[in-house]
Amino acid sequence: MELRASERQFELTFDDMRLPAEALVGDENAGLLQLFAGLNPERIMTAAFAIGMARYALARAVEYARERTVWRQPIGAHQAIAHPLAQSHIELELARLMMQKAAYLYDSGDDAAAGEAANMAKYAAGEACVKAVDQSVHTLGGNGLTREFGLASLITAARVSRIAPVSREMILNYVSHQTLGLPKSY
Numbered sequence: 001m002e003l004r005a006s007e008r009q010f011e012l013t014f015d016d017m018r019l020p021a022e023a024l025v026g027d028e029n030a031g032l033l034q035l036f037a038g039l040n041p042e043r044i045m046t047a048a049f050a051i052g053m054a055r056y057a058l059a060r061a062v063e064y065a066r067e068r069t070v071w072r073q074p075i076g077a078h079q080a081i082a083h084p085l086a087q088s089h090i091e092l093e094l095a096r097l098m099m100q101k102a103a104y105l106y107d108s109g110d111d112a113a114a115g116e117a118a119n120m121a122k123y124a125a126g127e128a129c130v131k132a133v134d135q136s137v138h139t140l141g142g143n144g145l146t147r148e149f150g151l152a153s154l155i156t157a158a159r160v161s162r163i164a165p166v167s168r169e170m171i172l173n174y175v176s177h178q179t180l181g182l183p184k185s186y
């Protein structure tokens, strides 16, 4: 992965592997259900990760837009710079509300409602994050791509929140089928 992260990514495969009975995690014959139990918190966490990353990038861009002066004006005085940043701020706040709703539903034990909200939160956060990071990098001009300013590596990291742990298309499929009751394409 072209990501700066403390953990490494790798693929695990198990062929003809036998384990002793005491290695069983959770209940017998309920592996998939137990795996599924982790999906909602994983989506909520990914939404939080995306929102946090985007808020960081946006704060750096706002700081830069206040200080960087081209000719006589700080660039943040131009609406072409300011409005997309304001728009991203709004989108991140909206995604954050959805993420908090999903976390609340999950904590209150309403798994079905939490599932829908967690998917929506992950979708909204991923979209808002990709847009906010892109706009933040752009606000810094050439500096946006330098290592010193620390935003360029977020371009790849932001894309992760659109792809993993479930892609935005699969979330749109989920909402199409589960929420809107539309027929499945697969």
Ligand SMILES: Cc1cc2nc3c(=O)[nH]c(=O)nc-3n(C[C@H](O)[C@H](O)[C@H](O)COP(=O)(O)OP(=O)(O)OC[C@H]3O[C@@H](n4cnc5c(N)ncnc54)[C@H](O)[C@@H]3O)c2cc1C
Residues within 6 Å of the ligand: 001, 009, 160, 163, 164, 165, 166, 167, 168, 169, 170, 173, 186
């Ligand atoms: C950094 C990172 C960490 C990860 N960590 C883990 C992990 O810890 N554990 C784990 O199990 N997995 C992990 N993943 C895998 C991740 O869950 C998958 O990458 C993700 O679910 C997308 O699946 P895929 O890569 O197989 O893409 P594919 O399913 O091959 O999809 C490719 C593209 O086609 C689109 N697509 C697929 N089907 C449809 C459809 N029916 N309709 C419309 N569009 C469709 C997708 O949205 C996507 O854009 C990780 C991935 C990344 C990037």
